[in-house]
Structure formats: C-alpha cells, structure tokens
Amino acid sequence: MRDRIHVATTDQPLDTAAALEFCSAPGHGAADLFIGRVRDINQGKSVLGVSYDLHETLCRNVFRELAEETAARWGSEIRLWLVHRHGRLDVGEASVVAAASSRHRDEAFKACRHLVEEMKHRAPIWKQEHYTDGDSEWVQGHALCSHG
C-alpha cells in the first residue's frame, strides 16, 4: 500500500502537477485534486498572508495514518497524495494539496475530501494570520486532547 501513498511537508511551493502524475494508473478513471489557498479575508479581517507552523515528524506520521485509513476505507488500489506547506505564505498561495485517484469518481471524491477534513482536525498544524492593519493572530482550531 505504501507505494500508492505520498505524504510530506515542505517549505517550498506545492506542485499540483506532481500530485496528479502520482495519482494516476491505467485502471484509474478518476482523479480528484484539492488545493487549499490563503484567502484575503477571514472573519471580516483583511489578510496579507499566513505563517504556517507544524510539527514535522508528527505531521508526517499523522498524514501517513490518515492516508492508510483512507485507503482501507475506499480500496487498497486507490492512490493518495497529501502535502502541506509551512512558513510564510501570501494570499493566493497554496498551503495544502491533496489528491486521490481510483477506478471510479465516487471513491476519488470521497477519499480526497476525507483526507482534507481529517487533516484539518488531526494534523499538528497551526496558522498565524497577518492582517493589513499590522496585527497578527493565531487562528483558533480543533483541540487534539479529550481531557476534562
């Protein structure tokens, strides 16, 4: 299964063409690509850019776990790509690329969405937004703990 999964973190611009090249096979009639980008407005505040912070080792381990879970659910033939960027990004730059390919579109759509949604809730990644008024703020997120 591992050769059908690619997960990584990087401080370099993300490569969507590489994601689609990886997520292809002669028997795969569907490929789904998701790109998460920095947007210019969040909760009414004008955003200049976002600094992404992540725990690299744990992040890659969580990505791998998510991808293996996804493959177990939507078929071991599925091919999966999940790469997240870190460092300072400007508005419009891609922060995450996820891709999935499979025999039919239903599995590719669902698997790609599952990867992205679970990544947002479980991967150790944080973002600090930088605003046009000079302020910066760490964005609130999803707690990983379940203690009282």
Add this chain to the structure above:
Amino acid sequence: MNDASIAPGTREFQIRLFGGFRQFRPESMLALELDDASTVADLRKHIARVFDDDANALSLLKASAFATDTRVLDEDETVPADADLALLPPVCGG
C-alpha cells in the same frame, strides 16, 4: 542535561512549543524537572505553574495536548522517559 544537578527519582524534560505558545516563549521550549512516575496530567499541572501569571497561556494550555513524535498522549499515562515531547495547541491546517 547535567545529571548531577537533578534530584534522585526525577528526570529533566524538554517540551517543544508550537503555534500560539510561541508568543509566550519565543525560544519555543520549556525545560522541566519531574518525578519519574509523573503522568501527563502531572506535566500539565507543572506547566500551569510556569504560566501562572498569564491567563491567555493557561486557557490555551487547557485546550492543548501533549505528544511524542509518533502520537498524542493520554492524560493518565506516564510521561515517556526518552521521547521528544511537544505541547500542541488546537490545530487548524489547510
């Protein structure tokens, strides 16, 4: 680590800080001495004392998890002796 300076039955831990915790400790690291048998809950209490004068840090700590490089730790388990520890505030990738 200087073992000679650590009390018997205790260990020194270094905890990496991420996300919002970086604003409270620009060096992004905490060093603590804990009993060998300390649990993650004990570790949390210890760090709460470090941030005692900062309500924002305490609030973030309450919502945060502890982890090694491979997994998030349960509150009632013993702090792993040789693992690299991290304090993880609520996450928001993407």
